[in-house]
Amino acid sequence: MKLVRTHQPRKPLLTILPGATRKRLPSIYQYRQTYRRADGDTGTCLAVWDVLGGREIYQIAVEEGVAGQHEWHCTCADATYRSRFAYYRCKHVEGLMDVVEAATVPALQPAQPMQVPQHRERPTGHDAPQQRSAHGF
Numbered sequence: 001m002k003l004v005r006t007h008q009p010r011k012p013l014l015t016i017l018p019g020a021t022r023k024r025l026p027s028i029y030q031y032r033q034t035y036r037r038a039d040g041d042t043g044t045c046l047a048v049w050d051v052l053g054g055r056e057i058y059q060i061a062v063e064e065g066v067a068g069q070h071e072w073h074c075t076c077a078d079a080t081y082r083s084r085f086a087y088y089r090c091k092h093v094e095g096l097m098d099v100v101e102a103a104t105v106p107a108l109q110p111a112q113p114m115q116v117p118q119h120r121e122r123p124t125g126h127d128a129p130q131q132r133s134a135h136g137f
Helices: 077-082 091-104
Strands: 013-018 026-036 045-052 058-064 070-074
Touching: 013 091, 026 091, 045 091, 058 091, 070 077, 070 091, 077 091
Parallel strands: none
Antiparallel strands: 013 026, 026 045, 045 058, 058 070
């Protein structure tokens, strides 16, 4: 495994999730990316994040799965005890997936000026619609 070093540390990602208390009041959670697989490097682990904001610091890892799908893993107790369910994801993984998706959505393009339709000549002769009088005849 090869760590990818950048000149500037990556900025943490923030989101609001239900808190760790029984009241589940909204709390700010912070994701810090600690590892990212380098381009051309082999291995199944794509990235690792530290999760801060709950009772403890957790880690989330995303791996390449079969058929190009990503497999997400979290070290929290909820994910550990419910991992026997095939499609279960804890709130930490769901929050990170939402934040990453929002960060990778391309920026909106500036609005294009509205195009005014070209003036078309009115048809003449037998192609022209028949004019009717006010009485409908």
